[in-house]
Structure formats: C-alpha cells, structure tokens
Amino acid sequence: MSPSSLLLPPFLILSLLSLASAASILSFSSSESPWGPNNGTHLISTNRTFTAGFRKGNSKPDSFFFGVWFTNSRDQFVVWSIFRDTPFDSSTQFSVSSRGELSLTNTSSSQALWTVSGSNSSQLILKDSGELQFDKWSSFNFPIDTILANQTIPNNGTTLQKGEFKFLNASVLAFQDNDTYSNSAKILNLTTDGTLMMSDTSKQVASDVGKTDRLRRLTLDQDGNLRLYSLNATSRTWRVVWQAVQELCTIRGTCGRNAICVPVGSTSTQCVCPPGYKHSTGTDCILKSNYSSSSSKFLQLDFVEFGDSNNNYMQSLSPINFADCKSQCLKNSSCVAFSYMFTGNRDCNLLFSPLKDGYWSPATETATYMRVSESETDTSNFTGMTQMIETVCPVRLSLPIPPKEAKTTARNIAIITILFSLELLAGVLSFWAFLKKYSKYRDMARTFGLEYLPAGGPRRFSYAELKAATSDFSNIVGKGGYGVVYKGQLPDGRAIAVKRLKNISGGEAEFWAEVTIIARMHHLNLVRMWGFCADKEQRMLVYEYVSNGSLDKFLFPAHTNLNDNVTEDETDTNTTLLQPPRPLLDWNTRYRIALGVARAIAYLHEECLEWVLHCDIKPENILLEDDFCPKVSDFGLSKLTNKKDKVTMSKIRGTRGYMAPEWVIHREPITAKADVYSFGMVLLEIVSGRRNYQFQRDSTESEDWYFPKWAFEKVYIERSMEEIVDPRIIEGANDEAVERMVKTAIWCVQDRAELRPSMGKVAKMLEGTVEITEPAKPIIFCMPDEH
Ligand SMILES: *[C@@H]1O[C@H](CO)[C@@H](O)[C@H](O)[C@H]1NC(C)=O
Numbered sequence: 118m119s120p121s122s123l124l125l126p127p128f129l130i131l132s133l134l135s136l137a138s139a140a141s142i143l144s145f146s147s148s149e150s151p152w153g154p155n156n157g158t159h160l161i162s163t164n165r166t167f168t169a170g171f172r173k174g175n176s177k178p179d180s181f182f183f184g185v186w187f188t189n190s191r192d193q194f195v196v197w198s199i200f201r202d203t204p205f206d207s208s209t210q211f212s213v214s215s216r217g218e219l220s221l222t223n224t225s226s227s228q229a230l231w232t233v234s235g236s237n238s239s240q241l242i243l244k245d246s247g248e249l250q251f252d253k254w255s256s257f258n259f260p261i262d263t264i265l266a267n268q269t270i271p272n273n274g275t276t277l278q279k280g281e282f283k284f285l286n287a288s289v290l291a292f293q294d295n296d297t298y299s300n301s302a303k304i305l306n307l308t309t310d311g312t313l314m315m316s317d318t319s320k321q322v323a324s325d326v327g328k329t330d331r332l333r334r335l336t337l338d339q340d341g342n343l344r345l346y347s348l349n350a351t352s353r354t355w356r357v358v359w360q361a362v363q364e365l366c367t368i369r370g371t372c373g374r375n376a377i378c379v380p381v382g383s384t385s386t387q388c389v390c391p392p393g394y395k396h397s398t399g400t401d402c403i404l405k406s407n408y409s410s411s412s413s414k415f416l417q418l419d420f421v422e423f424g425d426s427n428n429n430y431m432q433s434l435s436p437i438n439f440a441d442c443k444s445q446c447l448k449n450s451s452c453v454a455f456s457y458m459f460t461g462n463r464d465c466n467l468l469f470s471p472l473k474d475g476y477w478s479p480a481t482e483t484a485t486y487m488r489v490s491e492s493e494t495d496t497s498n499f500t501g502m503t504q505m506i507e508t509v510c511p512v513r514l515s516l517p518i519p520p521k522e523a524k525t526t527a528r529n530i531a532i533i534t535i536l537f538s539l540e541l542l543a544g545v546l547s548f549w550a551f552l553k554k555y556s557k558y559r560d561m562a563r564t565f566g567l568e569y570l571p572a573g574g575p576r577r578f579s580y581a582e583l584k585a586a587t588s589d590f591s592n593i594v595g596k597g598g599y600g601v602v603y604k605g606q607l608p609d610g611r612a613i614a615v616k617r618l619k620n621i622s623g624g625e626a627e628f629w630a631e632v633t634i635i636a637r638m639h640h641l642n643l644v645r646m647w648g649f650c651a652d653k654e655q656r657m658l659v660y661e662y663v664s665n666g667s668l669d670k671f672l673f674p675a676h677t678n679l680n681d682n683v684t685e686d687e688t689d690t691n692t693t694l695l696q697p698p699r700p701l702l703d704w705n706t707r708y709r710i711a712l713g714v715a716r717a718i719a720y721l722h723e724e725c726l727e728w729v730l731h732c733d734i735k736p737e738n739i740l741l742e743d744d745f746c747p748k749v750s751d752f753g754l755s756k757l758t759n760k761k762d763k764v765t766m767s768k769i770r771g772t773r774g775y776m777a778p779e780w781v782i783h784r785e786p787i788t789a790k791a792d793v794y795s796f797g798m799v800l801l802e803i804v805s806g807r808r809n810y811q812f813q814r815d816s817t818e819s820e821d822w823y824f825p826k827w828a829f830e831k832v833y834i835e836r837s838m839e840e841i842v843d844p845r846i847i848e849g850a851n852d853e854a855v856e857r858m859v860k861t862a863i864w865c866v867q868d869r870a871e872l873r874p875s876m877g878k879v880a881k882m883l884e885g886t887v888e889i890t891e892p893a894k895p896i897i898f899c900m901p902d903e904h
Pocket residue numbers: 142148149150151152153156158
C-alpha cells in the first residue's frame with residue numbers, strides 16, 4: 118500500500134480492505150439469508166461489470182447504505198442506491214422469507230425498512246447491464262441520479278434527482294420544485310453506443326459515439342447539469358463526453374441572491390457581486406448602502422442578465438424606449454434594477470428583490486442597470502457592450518445632442534438611438550423575416566440543453582455536438598485561408614456549414630465577444646452565423662448551409678481553378694473536378710448577384726463604420742442560394758485573426774488578383790477602399806465570366822497587360838464593350854445594365870484608393886440611382902513577384 122494511504126482515516130482503510138477481501142455471490146435467496154454489512158459479501162453481475170452491496174455512509178462511522186456500483190471505476194461510482202441519505206447501522210440485514218419476500222430489516226427493532234414481494238423461488242440478481250432484479254421488481258424503474266445504457270427513463274415521477282434539482286418527467290427539470298427548465302422533446306434512453314434518444318426522434322450524442330467497448334452513465338450532477346460520462350478502462354476514470362448545458366452560468370441556482378455568475382474557462386464558474394453590493398452569506402450579495410427613492414442612481418452592467426421572465430421577481434414591459442424603461446423603474450420604489458435588451462426587441466424588464474440567477478454572457482445582448490445609492494463610488498467592471506455597439510454600428514448619424522444631462526445618460530441615449538437606427542438600416546426586412554421564420558426556435562431557446570438558436574446571441578455548441586453533426590468532420594465542402602469547412606446537420610434537421618478555424622488569436626472570452634458581433638450582422642446578403650464552438654483549443658463557427666455553393670463554380674469553367682494562382686496561405690482546393698456541370702448564369706442573375714454583394718459589403722462598411730472590412734472578397738466567398746440569391750461569407754473573420762498588425766494580416770489574408778495595389782505594393786494598412794477594389798475585380802469577372810488574371814493568357818500577348826486598364830480601353834477608348842462580356846451569354850445581354858456594371862467596376866479598380874467610390878455609392882451606381890461619370894484610366898499595375 119502506498120504511503121499516502123497513511124493519511125486516510127482509519128475506517129476508510131478498513132472499508133477499502135473489506136472491499137478487497139469481500140466474498141462474492143451471483144445471487145441472493147433465502148438460502149443465503151441473512152445478509153448484512155458484517156458479512157462482507159458482495160453481489161456481482163455475471164461478468165463482474167457491476168457490484169452490489171453495503172457501502173459506508175458518509176455521516177457516522179457505523180452507518181451504511183445499499184448500492185450498485187461500477188466494479189472497475191476507480192471511484193466505484195454508485196449508480197443506484199437506497200438509504201444513502203438516511204443510512205442504517207450494521208445490525209440491519211437483508212433476508213428473503215420462505216414466502217419469497219425480500220426485506221431489509223432492522224434486527225434490533227425487527228422493523229422492516231424496505232420490502233419487495235416475489236414468489237417462493239425468487240432471488241435477487243444483478244445483471245451485466247447494472248440492473249438489480251428481484252422477481253418482477255427492477256432497480257431500473259426507480260432511478261436515483263443516474264441512467265445506464267439500455268435503461269429507459271420512466272415517465273411516471275420516478276426520474277432523476279440530485280440536491281435541489283429534480284426531473285419532473287423526462288423533459289422538465291425543476292430547481293427547488295417550482296423553477297423549471299424544459300425541453301420540447303423528452304429523453305427516452307441511452308444506447309450502448311453513446312446516443313441519447315429523444316422522443317422527437319432527434320438525438321444527442323456523446324463525443325465518443327459509436328464506441329460500444331466502454332461503459333457510460335448519464336448523471337444529473339449536483340450543479341444541475343446533466344452529463345454523460347464514459348469510463349476509460351485503462352485509467353479507470355470518467356470523462357465527460359456530453360453535457361446538456363454548455364453555458365454553465367445559465368443553470369439555475371449557480372449563484373446566490375443578487376450575485377452574478379461569471380464563467381471561468383469552459384468548465385467552471387465564479388460568483389461575483391454587482392458593483393454597490395457586497396458578499397453576505399454563501400454566495401449571496403447585499404447592498405452596501407441603502408438608497409432612498411429620491412437619491413438613487415443606476416450602474417450599467419453590460420451582458421448581465423438576471424433570472425427568467427416567468428418568475429415573479431421580474432416584470433416585463435411592452436417594448437418601450439430606454440428612457441421610459443428607466444423612468445418606470447425610478448417610479449416604482451420596489452424596483453431594484455432594470456434590464457434592457459439591445460436589439461430591435463426593446464425588451465424592458467423591471468426587477469424586484471431578491472435578484473436571482475444572475476449571469477454574464479455576451480449572448481444576452483442585455484445590460485442590467487442596478488439601482489444604488491447616489492453616493493455609491495463603485496464603478497461597474499462589467500463593460501464592453503458600449504464598445505461593441507460603437508464598433509459594430511456607430512453609424513454616422515447626426516444625433517440630436519440631448520440637453521446637458523449626466524454624461525452617461527447622454528451616451529446611453531446615443532446608444533439606443535444608434536441601435537434602433539441600426540435595426541432599421543440593417544435590412545429590416547431580412548431581419549424580421551428571419552425572426553419570423555425562426556421564432557419557433559427562439560421560443561425554445563434557454564431551455565434545458567437543446568437550445569438550437571440563440572436567444573439574442575449565437576448558440577454555443579460543444580465539440581461533441583459538432584463532431585456528431587458533421588459525422589466526425591467527414592464531409593469537407595471547402596478549404597480556405599481561415600480553415601476547413603464541413604457540411605453537417607443539426608438534430609432538428611437544419612443543414613449547417615461548420616468552419617474549423619486555424620490560427621485564431623486571443624482567449625475564449627475574446628473569441629466569444631467577437632463572434633457575438635459577427636452573429637449580430639443580419640443582412641439578406643450575408644451568410645447567417647448560428648453559433649460557435651470554443652472548446653479548449655478548438656474554435657469553430659457554425660453557419661447556415663448555402664445550398665448552391667460558391668460563385669466561382671458558376672462563373673469559370675472547371676479548369677480555371679484559383680489554385681494555380683494564390684498567395685502562400687490560400688489553398689482553396691475546392692474539389693472542382695468532381696463537381697457536375699453548373700448551369701450558366703444568365704444576365705439578370707449576374708446583375709442581381711452583383712447588386713446583392715455590393716449591398717452586403719456596403720452594409721458591413723457603412724452601417725458599421727468601416728469596422729468590418731472583409732479583406733478577402735472573391736468569387737469563392739460569394740455563396741449562392743437555391744434561387745441564386747448571393748450571400749457573402751467569411752466577413753468579420755479577419756478581425757478574429759490578428760488585431761495588432763493589420764499589414765501582416767492583409768498580406769496573409771488577401772488573395773492575389775483581388776488585392777488592391779496599395780496593399781500589395783506599399784503594404785499599407787487596409788481601408789474599406791481595398792474591399793472596393795476587390796469587388797471591382799469580382800464585378801469584371803461576373804461580366805466577363807473569366808478570372809481577371811487568366812483573361813490575359815487567352816486574349817493578349819502583352820507583358821504589361823492589366824485587366825482594369827484593358828477594360829477601360831475597351832469601354833472608353835475603343836468603345837467595344839462587347840469584348841468584355843462573357844461570350845457565352847452575349848446574346849441576352851442587357852446593354853444598359855452591362856454598361857453600368859462595367860463602368861462601376863472601372864471606378865472600383867482605380868489605382869488610387871481615394872478615387873474609388875465608397876461601397877454605398879457603388880451599390881447606387883449599380884442600381885442606376887446615381888449617374889456614372891467617366892473614370893480616370895487605370896495605369897499599369899505590375900504584380901510583384903512572390904515575396
Ligand atoms: C452472512 O452471515 C450469516 C451468519 O454468519 C450467514 O448465515 C449468511 O449466509 C451470510 N450471508 C451471506 C450473503 O454471506
């Protein structure tokens with residue numbers, strides 16, 4: 118025995134020794150009766166996977182309970198038990214009577230503590246599945262906190278419970294009896310290969326799904342999370358392979374009253390007090406100093422939210438503006454805080470004491486304003502939303518400056534105004550269409566476990582979920598500078614594209630905050646991001662799957678793949694050769710695509726104050742829906758990769774042929790005008806149906822051939838625009854639209870960045886709502902040799 122065992126309390130050593138020396142029986146019947154803790158006998162299953170017997174209780178030295186455990190796990194985890202919380206002493210014994218009744222009896226008082234009836238030949242046996250059986254009685258019908266493989270979850274009140282958490286039935290989990298989480302589907306059973314079967318035929322799977330050579334258990338843990346554990350037979354320890362709730366802070370009761378739960382990494386949490394509050398008992402927090410209704414102020418806590426609206430300490434008001442929300446709280450003397458959701462919803466909630474289930478998460482998109490005494494000197498350290506809002510959409514609106522009010526109020530009003538303008542500008546149509554379509558999913562959000570769509574923010578997926586959704590990352594649909602893209606399907610049937618990112622800088626919280634910003638961008642012509650995964654080193658983004666693939670496949674004949682002319686990092690090895698022939702895009706479709714892309718980029722640039730530069734606009738990053746509605750992908754990703762050094766970033770990210778000259782030659786920091794240049798190139802390609810750098814090989818021999826210059830000459834000097842137009846569709850060409858597209862493109866590809874129009878202007882040029890004057894002639898732009 119190792120020296121460390123000397124440190125164990127003596128009775129534990131005794132119990133370890135007694136476990137080691139225990140005699141084993143395969144069944145217990147009247148002939149083995151009685152059976153008590155002093156026998157030192159264990160009931161084992163045929164192949165010894167499970168053991169049943171008396172175990173030491175935690176409380177007193179002479180206290181025992183009866184349980185079933187995994188023979189081989191190091192912790193001998195108890196999967197089923199009786200009298201664990203109210204242990205009995207060593208005088209208590211099992212016996213089977215001649216009538217066939219199994220009873221656990223206190224021999225001192227001859228009182229039967231527990232009985233099961235059977236027939237005269239009944240015996241107690243333990244099956245290899247962990248099921249304890251006596252005649253018709255089965256321990257599987259009375260689970261405690263754990264479900265084993267092949268065990269069906271009963272739906273009649275005998276479901277899992279642990280501490281203050283209890284499943285009311287297989288789909289509703291309650292905290293303290295009345296605060297419930299629910300799932301639309303119920304969990305049916307756990308299969309031996311690690312799949313949780315749900316009543317709506319969807320599935321939840323372990324990260325080691327498919328392996329049947331190991332033991333698993335589904336346990337409701339003390340913290341209220343439901344987890345699936347898998348036993349490593351070598352190390353004999355458990356590993357979490359699935360958990361119902363990813364954001365641990367959203368589990369009820371994690372922190373006490375008035376406290377705020379903050380995640381620490383992805384596996385633990387911390388409870389902190391809001392500013393103006395101090396710790397009291399447990400994790401509860403109380404106000405540092407009381408306020409009177411006339412002398413109170415509010416402290417802003419970004420990304421903090423309390424409780425759930427079905428609780429009586431919260432009053433939801435119909436959508437109102439921020440100032441009204443605040444004054445409603447001020448008017449009500451029992452209102453201790455209010456929360457405001459910074460999306461188009463304008464959700465205002467007044468909060469009453471005690472505040473419960475507070476947590477911080479960027480996904481809330483909510484700020485809570487805590488009412489404190491006027492003299493309070495604490496400042497909020499929950500910040501970041503203002504910055505986020507300002508960076509995402511500090512639209513250059515001429516805001517009426519409010520009369521000299523407190524500075525924060527002015528700022529708040531500005532934020533609100535900006536937000537509402539944002540929602541208006543952000544393509545109200547697409548946003549609301551989206552909400553309407555997915556309101557079903559939104560309602561399901563913040564349920565136990567299976568929230569599929571964000572309640573306001575992106576949904577956090579576990580690595581295991583995405584592994585399962587993509588069939589172990591088996592279906593590659595693309596590779597790009599940011600990583601590999603896999604096709605997958607969520608359990609609710611929606612198709613997704615999972616982008617597994619590489620070279621991502623920064624920590625998890627930073628990644629989360631950035632991703633939340635990207636997820637906020639709603640535009641008809643932007644690929645919608647549904648969620649992300651940040652598990653240990655893994656960083657993945659989950660997007661809607663856009664069915665028709667990328668524009669390049671439609672524009673260019675198969676052999677002109679981008680592969681042969683890319684920068685170091687850019688390896689778009691799209692499997693073009695394997696693709697079936699694509700239909701030829703007609704003129705109207707091309708025009709619609711060009712306009713849609715221009716609007717999406719204008720949205721990124723202008724409604725978001727040039728915060729979101731795309732930095733890699735090319736046909737590969739323009740995806741097409743069934744109806745050829747274009748959707749720009751990969752926006753915002755340049756932001757994730759490298760903040761410090763934009764020049765280096767641009768060098769890595771851009772794709773040759775689409776990179777603006779100032780960027781390639783001078784290595785200047787990127788501006789929005791670099792995106793305009795890239796778009797101009799794409800526009801010329803949409804018109805011509807050829808890669809800008811491959812056009813040359815086919816049509817001219819000159820060394821200093823440069824697409825923009827050549828196009829300019831064709832349009833403005835030779836006046837033979839038709840030479841630019843894709844010869845395959847020249848028949849149906851709409852002269853006016855073609856001219857508009859070509860002239861707009863030539864403006865976009867001007868050598869000097871300041872001559873290029875803004876993206877908003879580009880969209881207007883395409884629409885035909887502004888006049889297109891004659892641009893300057895592009896000079897020759899030489900592509901420098903590799904490095
Ligand atoms: C327990 O000990 C008693 C008395 O020695 C004996 O009669 C009985 O058979 C034992 N039972 C088992 C299950 O070992």
